[in-house]
Each structure stands twice: as structure tokens, then as C-alpha cells.
Amino acid sequence: MLGIIAGETSLPKYLINKLIKNNSKFLILDLTKSNNFKKYANSYSLKITQLGKAISILNKNNCKKIIFIGKVKRPEISLLKFDKKAFFYLPRLYSAFKKGDGSILKEIIKIFNENKIKVMNSMKFTPELVFNEKNINNIKVSNLDKTSINKGIQIIKTLSKFDIGQSVILNNGYVLAIEGPEGTDEMIKRSGYLSKKLKLKNKSILIKFPKANQDLRVDLPTLGLDTVKNCIKANIKGIAVKRSQNIILERDKIFNLTKKNNFFIISL
Incomplete structure (x- = not known):
């Protein structure tokens, strides 16, 4: 049982x-x-x-x-x-x-x-939901985007000792938002508000990685359709996740949505 x-x-x-x-x-x-x-x-x-x-x-x-x-x-x-x-x-x-x-x-x-x-x-129990692909729809990621992603990963690692959220949003190399108690989706909405207020021309990137001390048995990063929809509304052009340490729900719907909006999801 x-x-x-x-x-x-x-x-x-x-x-x-x-x-x-x-x-x-x-x-x-x-x-x-x-x-x-x-x-x-x-x-x-x-x-x-x-x-x-x-x-x-x-x-x-x-x-x-x-x-x-x-x-x-x-x-x-x-x-x-x-x-x-x-x-x-x-x-x-x-x-x-x-x-x-x-x-x-x-x-x-x-x-x-x-x-x-x-x-x-x-x-x-759900290995079919584990995100193992390198790139969900083969959109090319620029060198500047890669630099932002690496910076975001380092930020999450540095903040792990404070048990702060597992996501961060960067815009053109600058930190726009760090996840707090409100959760990933609310952070995304907050970043969208800031993006409009600051009149940012470039789109942002969401980096969603497990914290260094995160126990994946009970706290598994999950990527769903609503998160991608919120990202698109918030002027975010892509998401970077940790390979084999993230669940992805409604994969086909997410694939169609990302392809339609030239939105990337990569794993590192």
C-alpha cells in the first residue's frame, strides 16, 4: 500500500x-x-x-x-x-x-x-513526466542568453543557504526578480509588471533550478502550462531548467504554445 x-x-x-x-x-x-x-x-x-x-x-x-x-x-x-x-x-x-x-x-x-x-x-512513479530534453523545440539560444542563464544558476546556488526560492528572472544580464514565498507564478507576474514599468525592450529569461540543499523527494520543481502562459504575458522569452530534475506537465500543449510564440525551454 x-x-x-x-x-x-x-x-x-x-x-x-x-x-x-x-x-x-x-x-x-x-x-x-x-x-x-x-x-x-x-x-x-x-x-x-x-x-x-x-x-x-x-x-x-x-x-x-x-x-x-x-x-x-x-x-x-x-x-x-x-x-x-x-x-x-x-x-x-x-x-x-x-x-x-x-x-x-x-x-x-x-x-x-x-x-x-x-x-x-x-x-x-511518473518517469514519463521528467524533462530530459536539451531543448523542447530547438530554438537557438544566444550567447548573451547563455550568460544570463549561467548567472541565474549561480544566484540560486548562492541563495540556497538562505532557503530562498528556486527561480530567478534576468533581463539582459540584470536580475529582475527572485522568487519569494509567493511562488514562481506570482514572481513571473511581478516581473511582468516591472518590465512594463521600466519599459524594457529586451525580453527576460526565467531560470528554475533546484536549490543546492533541496530534497527532490518532497520538493520537486514542476513546469506546467500556466507557467509558460504567464511567462509569455510577462515578456519572458524562455525558461532554463535542470535536466532530469524537473517535471513537465501537459508536454504537447506546452510544445505547441512555445512553438507558436518562439519561446524556448532548455535543460542544462
Whole structure:
């Protein structure tokens, strides 16, 4: 029995449909606000603070392996109400919370391991979604663009120790935006506003790479159709990702959209 800790986005639903087709046994711990998976008989709606309940459900159903999939928004810790088990781990969780999202996830993995529950990498279950291509539609990337991309990668590496976001946007070699708690898509929209306000003639580039200390088992960079649409609206001409460490959703739709808009997606 596999436990799926499911958040927002279409990725959990994709995985669930695949498991159903393969007659695989699983249960869902639904962390979405709208209980997106309530139609499934093996689904349990939980809040992010119900760690004890989650462990209890997994143990009761003999789930020794789990995966984290989908997006869960980081809450304000002062507003959270923890169950008894989570309250027991609160000092550890609070300490990790102050360090950033990456530290929180690593601490949660440790807690599951202590309860003999192993956290798996979702890429093992959806290898067809892993982005391995060098260039999605063979658009030539200029030397100036390559320089900007390399600069963006170095920025992400440098900021990794602060557990800051995994994306940065550069315009003609200058940093236009760095991802914060709002997430990639909101950063893209912010950069589009800045691009218009500054009347930038050149288009920007989005670099989306894992942080140096990022645990890909629970925090996997994902590229979807909405992200590409937002980039095009925000005067961004391309995206650079880390090869084999990024999930790409709706690949055919993304390919058609990028080809139509002369938009590149490359992996390094």
C-alpha cells in the first residue's frame, strides 16, 4: 500500500489515475483546501498540522511508503493548531520553520522515518513526466542568453543557504526578480509588471533550478502550462531548467504554445 500526500495542482490527479489503471493499491491524505480527492473511497482529508492523524492512518493501513506530490502553501505558524503528535514534535518543527521550507520538509521526512515510514521520490512513479530534453523545440539560444542563464544558476546556488526560492528572472544580464514565498507564478507576474514599468525592450529569461540543499523527494520543481502562459504575458522569452530534475506537465500543449510564440525551454 502506497500513501499519497496530495496537494494542489494537477500532478496528484495524474498520478492517481495512473495507479488506478495499473491496479495499484494506495490511499490519499488530502491536504487541499477544497478536498479535491474526496470522491475516492480511500481518501482522508487532513490539515497540514495533523501529523499524528496522518501517521495513524498510514500505520492502520500498513502504508510503509509515501510520496509527497502537489503544492502545499506554507502557512503562518502563529495561526496553526497542532494535534497531539504534531505538538510533541513542535520544538523541532518550529526550529525548522524559522529556517525555511526546505528545512521543514527535511524535518518532516525525519519524523516519518522515525515512525518507520519511508518517503519516496514521485519521479519513480511518473518517469514519463521528467524533462530530459536539451531543448523542447530547438530554438537557438544566444550567447548573451547563455550568460544570463549561467548567472541565474549561480544566484540560486548562492541563495540556497538562505532557503530562498528556486527561480530567478534576468533581463539582459540584470536580475529582475527572485522568487519569494509567493511562488514562481506570482514572481513571473511581478516581473511582468516591472518590465512594463521600466519599459524594457529586451525580453527576460526565467531560470528554475533546484536549490543546492533541496530534497527532490518532497520538493520537486514542476513546469506546467500556466507557467509558460504567464511567462509569455510577462515578456519572458524562455525558461532554463535542470535536466532530469524537473517535471513537465501537459508536454504537447506546452510544445505547441512555445512553438507558436518562439519561446524556448532548455535543460542544462
